[in-house]
Amino acid sequence: MPALTSEWGQRRLVGHAGTVLRCVAMNPANSSDQQTVEEFRRDVHRFFHQTLPGIIDPLPEGSLERSRAWRNALFDHGLAAIDYPKLYGGRGLGQDYVSAYREESQGLVPREDMLFGIAVGMAMPTIRDLGSDELKERFLKPGLRGDEIWCQLYSEPGAGSDLASLRTTATLDGDQWVVTGQKVWTSGAERSSYAILLARTDADLPKHRGITMFILPMNQPGVEVRPLVQMTGKAGFNEVFLDQATVPRNWVVGEVNNGWRPAVALLGHERVQTGTGSVGGSVDQYSKEGRAPIPFGQLQQLATRAERAADPVVRQELARLHSGQQIMGWLGARATHPSIGKLWRTRQGRAAAELAGRLALDGSAAWRLDLSDPANRDADFFAFQMLNCRGMSLGGGTDEIQRNILGERVLGLPAEPGPARDTPFRDLLK
Numbered sequence: 467m468p469a470l471t472s473e474w475g476q477r478r479l480v481g482h483a484g485t486v487l488r489c490v491a492m493n494p495a496n497s498s499d500q501q502t503v504e505e506f507r508r509d510v511h512r513f514f515h516q517t518l519p520g521i522i523d524p525l526p527e528g529s530l531e532r533s534r535a536w537r538n539a540l541f542d543h544g545l546a547a548i549d550y551p552k553l554y555g556g557r558g559l560g561q562d563y564v565s566a567y568r569e570e571s572q573g574l575v576p577r578e579d580m581l582f583g584i585a586v587g588m589a590m591p592t593i594r595d596l597g598s599d600e601l602k603e604r605f606l607k608p609g610l611r612g613d614e615i616w617c618q619l620y621s622e623p624g625a626g627s628d629l630a631s632l633r634t635t636a637t638l639d640g641d642q643w644v645v646t647g648q649k650v651w652t653s654g655a656e657r658s659s660y661a662i663l664l665a666r667t668d669a670d671l672p673k674h675r676g677i678t679m680f681i682l683p684m685n686q687p688g689v690e691v692r693p694l695v696q697m698t699g700k701a702g703f704n705e706v707f708l709d710q711a712t713v714p715r716n717w718v719v720g721e722v723n724n725g726w727r728p729a730v731a732l733l734g735h736e737r738v739q740t741g742t743g744s745v746g747g748s749v750d751q752y753s754k755e756g757r758a759p760i761p762f763g764q765l766q767q768l769a770t771r772a773e774r775a776a777d778p779v780v781r782q783e784l785a786r787l788h789s790g791q792q793i794m795g796w797l798g799a800r801a802t803h804p805s806i807g808k809l810w811r812t813r814q815g816r817a818a819a820e821l822a823g824r825l826a827l828d829g830s831a832a833w834r835l836d837l838s839d840p841a842n843r844d845a846d847f848f849a850f851q852m853l854n855c856r857g858m859s860l861g862g863g864t865d866e867i868q869r870n871i872l873g874e875r876v877l878g879l880p881a882e883p884g885p886a887r888d889t890p891f892r893d894l895l896k
């Protein structure tokens with residue numbers, strides 16, 4: 467998930483902050499019931515500890531069925547869209563309630579939720595804030611409920627950190643846009659029904675202008691998805707080839723040629739999500755979904771199983787990782803710059819996976835075991851985590867780019883040199 471050059475604006479702070487003392491109760495249909503933050507908190511606790519296990523525990527870990535069951539249940543219990551307008555299936559509640567939810571759900575969100583990271587964490591808030599009424603009406607509810615899966619068509623072979631150099635084009639033809647080009651590193655494209663797409667609509671404008679954000683239906687003949695297998699053995703992302711794919715004329719988020727604004731807003735949501743999201747998954751979960759750091763409790767249990775919990779070096783590392791997890795939680799609760807949270811999270815992810823690898827695999831990276839043998843479940847799972855955690859430092863903008871953002875936007879250091887800002891994109895290609 468791309469790219470944040472020095473040109474990128476700061477995160478647009480969204481949400482409906484403010485003190486709301488009472489709210490509609492758990493069942494959104496029952497609008498006469500009122501609920502305080504404390505009552506709401508108790509409902510969230512009840513949902514995670516009593517209701518949810520009965521719904522998802524019987525379903526296989528990592529399955530699509532389990533992912534959907536989780537998200538549907540969350541929405542149907544009024545907890546998936548706490549600060550969204552009621553008109554679009556939300557609760558219309560304030561930040562107090564969002565914070566209460568975050569605290570009560572910490573460590574309890576199933577890892578399968580990552581399937582909806584792009585829809586719920588990025589596309590829906592962008593559509594909510596910048597989309598037309600037609601788009602909000604059509605997409606918010608199914609996106610938040612997990613009925614439709616989304617992907618993000620931003621990165622291209624020549625446009626990652628420098629996303630504004632993207633070359634995929636969209637041309638208006640009657641009532642539809644015709645899109646041609648290539649995207650890459652598209653997480654979850656193979657199972658998505660819709661994509662947030664950035665395409666160039668006017669190459670005569672400077673590179674940050676002349677870009678438009680679209681909603682692209684993925685299930686159509688002009689869209690070809692080819693999986694890219696990673697070193698984990700899984701294909702978590704894809705190449706996507708667009709050959710005269712079509713988009714309805716009105717499915718533009720924001721304005722034509724002014725797509726940089728929603729693009730930056732979406733990336734702000736992405737950094738918030740990757741930086742301050744809850745450490746998903748219960749400590750007993752072995753699901754390989756998602757790119758979150760291994761929860762501290764799981765590392766602690768692993769150290770005990772490996773009979774290393776009393777080892778002073780292991781204890782020291784566990785203490786550091788415990789602090790790291792706490793800090794991530796506190797960063798999430800405060801309105802710090804999202805790049806700070808993202809850098810903490812990627813560091814935590816790498817350190818946690820490295821410790822787990824050393825505890826679970828005798829020879830660490832040089833292990834040799836039959837990973838399909840259930841007796842080697844720890845080794846299989848933590849080996850996967852060791853390999854998978856690297857991607858966290860790239861997706862959503864690399865660590866170097868986060869530091870550039872902090873340097874330029876927070877510390878006020880000079881911007882990187884480059885061509886004059888008003889150079890038409892067409893001339894940059896020469």
Ligand SMILES: Cc1cc2nc3c(=O)[nH]c(=O)nc-3n(C[C@H](O)[C@H](O)[C@H](O)COP(=O)(O)OP(=O)(O)OC[C@H]3O[C@@H](n4cnc5c(N)ncnc54)[C@H](O)[C@@H]3O)c2cc1C
Nearest residue numbers: 467468469618620621626627651652653857860861864866
């Ligand atoms: C797990 C994962 C999931 C992803 N999912 C998606 C997705 O769903 N959709 C999507 O569109 N994209 C996705 N991406 C792509 C991701 O956004 C890009 O990989 C990322 O922005 C970096 O771009 P790049 O790979 O082209 O590397 P490049 O931009 O070519 O960078 C190469 C190296 O140069 C460094 N570098 C580049 N420019 C600078 C600079 N100005 N200053 C200092 N260092 C610099 C980078 O930090 C990096 O180390 C995903 C990537 C990963 C790893």
